[in-house]
Amino acid sequence: MDKPIGRKALSHERIVDAASRDLRRSGFHGVAVVDVMKSAGLTHGGFYAHFASREALLAEAVTRASDNAADAIKTQAKNFQGAGLSPFRAFVESYLSASHVEDCENGCPVAALCGEMPSQAGHVADASRHIVGNLRRLVLQFLPSSVPREMAWSVASTLVGAVQLTRALGDTQQGKAVIAAAKRDLLERYDS
Amino acid sequence: MDKPIGRKALSHERIVDAASRDLRRSGFHGVAVVDVMKSAGLTHGGFYAHFASREALLAEAVTRASDNAADAIKTQAKNFQGAGLSPFRAFVESYLSASHVEDCENGCPVAALCGEMPSQAGHVADASRHIVGNLRRLVLQFLPSSVPREMAWSVASTLVGAVQLTRALGDTQQGKAVIAAAKRDLLERYDS
DNA sequence: CCGGGAATATGATGTGCATCATATGAAACT
DNA sequence: AGTTTCATATGATGCACATCATATTCCCGG
Numbered sequence: 001m002d003k004p005i006g007r008k009a010l011s012h013e014r015i016v017d018a019a020s021r022d023l024r025r026s027g028f029h030g031v032a033v034v035d036v037m038k039s040a041g042l043t044h045g046g047f048y049a050h051f052a053s054r055e056a057l058l059a060e061a062v063t064r065a066s067d068n069a070a071d072a073i074k075t076q077a078k079n080f081q082g083a084g085l086s087p088f089r090a091f092v093e094s095y096l097s098a099s100h101v102e103d104c105e106n107g108c109p110v111a112a113l114c115g116e117m118p119s120q121a122g123h124v125a126d127a128s129r130h131i132v133g134n135l136r137r138l139v140l141q142f143l144p145s146s147v148p149r150e151m152a153w154s155v156a157s158t159l160v161g162a163v164q165l166t167r168a169l170g171d172t173q174q175g176k177a178v179i180a181a182a183k184r185d186l187l188e189r190y191d192s
Numbered sequence: 193m194d195k196p197i198g199r200k201a202l203s204h205e206r207i208v209d210a211a212s213r214d215l216r217r218s219g220f221h222g223v224a225v226v227d228v229m230k231s232a233g234l235t236h237g238g239f240y241a242h243f244a245s246r247e248a249l250l251a252e253a254v255t256r257a258s259d260n261a262a263d264a265i266k267t268q269a270k271n272f273q274g275a276g277l278s279p280f281r282a283f284v285e286s287y288l289s290a291s292h293v294e295d296c297e298n299g300c301p302v303a304a305l306c307g308e309m310p311s312q313a314g315h316v317a318d319a320s321r322h323i324v325g326n327l328r329r330l331v332l333q334f335l336p337s338s339v340p341r342e343m344a345w346s347v348a349s350t351l352v353g354a355v356q357l358t359r360a361l362g363d364t365q366q367g368k369a370v371i372a373a374a375k376r377d378l379l380e381r382y383d384s
Numbered sequence: 385c386c387g388g389g390a391a392t393a394t395g396a397t398g399t400g401c402a403t404c405a406t407a408t409g410a411a412a413c414t
Numbered sequence: 415a416g417t418t419t420c421a422t423a424t425g426a427t428g429c430a431c432a433t434c435a436t437a438t439t440c441c442c443g444g
Contacts, residue, residue: 006390006391007390007391007392007440007441008390008391008392011391011392025311026311027219027221027307027308027311029219029221030311032430032431032432033431033432033433034430034431034432042391042392042393043392043393043394044393044394044431044432044433045392045393045394045395045433045434045435045436046391046392046393047432047433048432048433048434049390049391049392053432053433054431054432054433104310110357110360111307112307113307114307114356114357114359114360115219115303115304115305115306115307115308115356116219116307116308117359117360118296118359118360118362119217119218119219119222128360129360129361129362132357132360132361133366150369150372150373150376151373151376151377152373153354153357153366153369153370153372153373153374154350154354154370154373154374154376154377156353156357156370157349157350157351157353157354157356157357157370157373157374158346158349158350158353158377159353160353160356160357161348161349161350161351161352161353161354161356162345162346162349162353164306164307164349164352164353164356165302165306165324165345165348165349165352167306167309167310168302168306168309168310168320168321168324169321169324170310170321174325174345177342177345178345178346178348178349180342180345181342181343181344181345181346181349182345182346182349184342184343184346185343185346185350185381189377189381198420198421199410199411199420199421199422200420200421200422203421203422224400224401224402225401225402225403226400226401226402234421234422234423235422235423235424236401236402236403236423237403237404237405237406237422237423237424237425238421238422238423239402239403240402240403240404241420241421241422245402245403246402246403
């Protein structure tokens with residue numbers, strides 16, 4: 001049952017990782033087979049030895065991005081909790097941190113991609129819907145149990161919207177104002 | 193001072209309108225010169241008699257979409273106010289209405305585009321930032337004056353995030369749950 | 385050191401698209 | 415009606431990209 005890790009499997013991983021970053025930086029359209037392969041230290045031609053199609057890569061990359069980002073957010077939230085913050089506050093401070101807003105290629109793929117999800121098809125659409133559910137589950141891990149579970153969707157909406165608006169505004173006073181307002185709003189409302 | 197409306201000006205308007213719809217339906221990448229011209233009842237070749245470049249069209253279309261959507265939202269909100277809702281509630285019910293979520297090609301361009309805005313450049317980026325500001329101003333027109341003005345950003349984040357997540361989830365139970373949660377959250381918090 | 389198969393590279397093909405050069409057609413004025 | 419000018423159409427051109435066919439290189443067991 002051990003994973004047989006050969007040269008090919010390692011390349012596969014590198015390709016998916018590279019794609020998951022390009023995906024979050026530039027969206028679904030921004031993932032070009034040539035570039036991804038170059039980032040993975042390979043040339044474009046061998047691509048179809050690893051994936052049936054570009055779409056298949058996208059579907060894997062979407063899922064990889066979600067897992068990857070969830071790990072990062074959880075790790076940082078644990079750190080904040082260690083520093084004495086409540087779980088929910090630690091989560092909000094992680095998701096709305098400057099580093100998460102700026103480092104979009106390692107950040108939450110829902111924030112990066114959800115605007116383009118409705119125009120995806122097939123397995124990419126399936127994976128997309130699934131990672132939206134992942135975000136909801138992540139929120140629920142940190143939301144105080146006194147809060148009705150449905151409200152996880154509202155929290156997720158505010159988080160995703162705030163990150164997107166901030167990125168759209170760039171590194172300006174307004175951008176910071178969006179983050180500040182969203183933090184204040186979420187904490188006043190849900191930090192028990 | 194009258195607008196000189198000749199054949200060319202009319203075509204220009206039709207092109208921008210068509211582009212503003214394609215833009216909201218399919219994003220910046222989804223706007224293809226050939227298709228837009230076809231939608232406007234023309235052929236692709238004449239395009240550069242109207243615009244210096246595809247980018248110039250995009251910049252105009254972004255602005256047009258914003259004006260167009262703001263009018264639609266304001267009109268519907270006035271209707272709801274006529275039916276006895278508070279201004280803020282009327283606005284929230286308009287923005288989070290099923291018709292706004294479904295009819296994205298006539299809806300808010302910030303919700304449709306803000307995920308792609310960070311990768312735009314030049315005049316398109318400028319116009320994009322500007323219409324994010326338009327959304328904030330629209331929210332402020334309906335937010336009770338007892339609420340601190342900064343919170344308009346939080347309201348905008350929740351609205352945009354909720355519409356995007358709902359569209360991403362498609363016409364499912366979960367999609368409806370997102371809208372319901374966002375409405376409840378915003379109204380409990382800000383409807384004076 | 386060497387053969388054979390797996391992994392990857394090179395190069396070709398076709399498509400979709402922005403852009404542009406030129407041709408056609410319609411309207412306006414004489 | 416005839417000429418001029420503006421508006422739009424036809425038909426390149428070139429580039430970027432996904433896909434695929436074929437060649438080369440790498441690694442491992444003899």
